[in-house]
Amino acid sequence: MSEIRYGLPVARVPAPDFDLALTLASGQVFHWKALGSGWSGALGDRVVYLEQCGDELIVAPADAALEVAHYLALDHSLEAVRASFPAADSALREAAEACRGLRLLRQPCWECLATFITSSMKQVAHIRQISLQLRERYGERLESGELTAFAYPTPERFAGLTEADLRACALGYRAPNLLATARALAQRETDLAAIAKLNRAAAEGALRALPGVGPKVANCVLLFAFGHLDAFPIDVWIERALRAAYFPRRRPSAVRLQQFVDSHFGTFGGYAQQYLFHHARMTGLGRSSPRRSTRQKRSSP
DNA sequence: CTCCAGGTTCCGG
DNA sequence: CCGGAACATGGA
Numbered sequence: 001m002s003e004i005r006y007g008l009p010v011a012r013v014p015a016p017d018f019d020l021a022l023t024l025a026s027g028q029v030f031h032w033k034a035l036g037s038g039w040s041g042a043l044g045d046r047v048v049y050l051e052q053c054g055d056e057l058i059v060a061p062a063d064a065a066l067e068v069a070h071y072l073a074l075d076h077s078l079e080a081v082r083a084s085f086p087a088a089d090s091a092l093r094e095a096a097e098a099c100r101g102l103r104l105l106r107q108p109c110w111e112c113l114a115t116f117i118t119s120s121m122k123q124v125a126h127i128r129q130i131s132l133q134l135r136e137r138y139g140e141r142l143e144s145g146e147l148t149a150f151a152y153p154t155p156e157r158f159a160g161l162t163e164a165d166l167r168a169c170a171l172g173y174r175a176p177n178l179l180a181t182a183r184a185l186a187q188r189e190t191d192l193a194a195i196a197k198l199n200r201a202a203a204e205g206a207l208r209a210l211p212g213v214g215p216k217v218a219n220c221v222l223l224f225a226f227g228h229l230d231a232f233p234i235d236v237w238i239e240r241a242l243r244a245a246y247f248p249r250r251r252p253s254a255v256r257l258q259q260f261v262d263s264h265f266g267t268f269g270g271y272a273q274q275y276l277f278h279h280a281r282m283t284g285l286g287r288s289s290p291r292r293s294t295r296q297k298r299s300s301p
Numbered sequence: 302c303t304c305c306a307g308g309t310t311c312c313g314g
Numbered sequence: 315c316c317g318g319a320a321c322a323t324g325g326a
Contacts, residue, residue: 027307120308126324127307172322177309214309235307253316277307 002062006040006049007145011062013069017078019101020052026278028105028224030115030128031135031152040147042135043071044108047142047149061144073103081268091245092265092272095279102278104270105224109192110185111152112225117178117212118171119220126170133169158182177212184210200228215258223270232261232269241280 002009024032024039032041038051038058048068051058057072059065069075078101085092118134119127135150138157142149158166159182166175184190195206200222207218215234222231234242234257242257252260265272279285 116307119306121306121321122308122323123306123325125306129324167322170323173309173320174322212309216308220307233307236305237307255315281307 003058005051005058005060006035006147008049008060008147009062010049010058010060011065012053013057013059013065013074014055015052015057015072015074016055017101018052018055018057018072018074018103020050020057020072022099022102022278023072023105024050026099026102026274027124027281028274029107030124030131031149033149040149042139042142042149042151043067045140045142045151047144047147049147060147071106073106076103078103078271081271084266084268085272086264086266089264091241092276095241095275096272098279098282099275102274104229104274106227107225108152109196109221109225110155113192113207113210113213113217113221114152114158114178114182116217116220116224117181118174120174120212120217130170137169155182155185159186174212180211181213196226200231203228204231215254223273229268229270230262230266232258232265232273234258234261235277237280237285238273238277241276241285244285245276 004010020039032039035049036051038049040047040049043064044067046064046067048064049058049060050068057068057074059068082096085096115127115131118130122130131152135152138153138161139150142151158179161179163175163179166179171178181190185192190206190210195203198206203222203226204215204218207213207221208215213221217233219231219233222228223233234254239257242261243251246260246264261269261273
């Protein structure tokens with residue numbers, strides 16, 4: 001007698017050392033929606049329901065269990081991750097402790113690349129809004145039992161749209177970048193599956209050849225989709241956290257900072273990055289304090 | 302109304 | 315190599 005959720009048979013998957021809500025809301029992905037006691041959303045081209053029940057994960061439909069376990073990276077040993085961190089690094093220890101159970105996902109490559117192209121200079125809430133709107137307007141509608149979600153639109157689908165179509169989804173100046181990258185993939189000028197097989201440096205180079213993909217977005221794709229767990233994306237939050245913890249006096253250039261993190265954090269630097277990122281956001285580290293600061297750049301012509 | 306957001310690209314020292 | 319500036323849009 002199998003258990004039923006939303007009209008679907010469920011599977012129970014062992015998931016120790018895992019926090020579903022923390023992971024899905026950590027800023028790696030932007031499309032999961034709270035539903036009942038769990039979450040629903042598209043996992044590639046199928047809709048699934050996930051719910052945490054202690055050290056178990058409830059998955060519907062049941063035959064999505066293996067795919068879900070892979071996506072959520074339940075096979076990563078977080079014990080090994082923590083053990084790899086520099087012993088003397090108290091800032092990282094503190095962040096890691098606050099993010100217990102947070103895992104790095106294995107996202108579909110195109111979905112991850114496209115989402116982070118749209119992410120530049122946007123707040124997480126707005127990235128989510130854009131992402132959901134693109135799915136609902138141009139993605140395939142997915143149904144299973146009582147569940148519904150939308151797949152991320154394929155490169156081919158985007159290739160048939162216009163820049164105006166994308167600007168209508170609030171993409172702004174990112175619209176031409178997403179469109180050009182989608183067309184490069186749709187026309188087979190670029191092959192993400194092939195890039196996925198390259199080493200980290202080569203893959204980063206190939207990604208950065210795409211319009212709208214710089215060092216930060218490239219590293220997000222390396223980390224969140226290609227499984228390069230040593231990749232370390234540096235954004236404004238991470239930069240603030242790094243400066244507070246490691247460079248209190250001077251301000252290193254972007255290149256110097258990247259060299260530092262690559263040598264300091266090691267094999268699982270990506271996990272260190274995600275922990276520092278999420279911890280900084282939760283504690284509101286360094287958000288420029290309003291009004292107290294001396295008025296800056298108040299130049300009027 | 303002002304400031305800023307999981308950046309990238311182009312331009313002049 | 316490095317610092318600045320432009321680029322859209324919406325929430326705080």
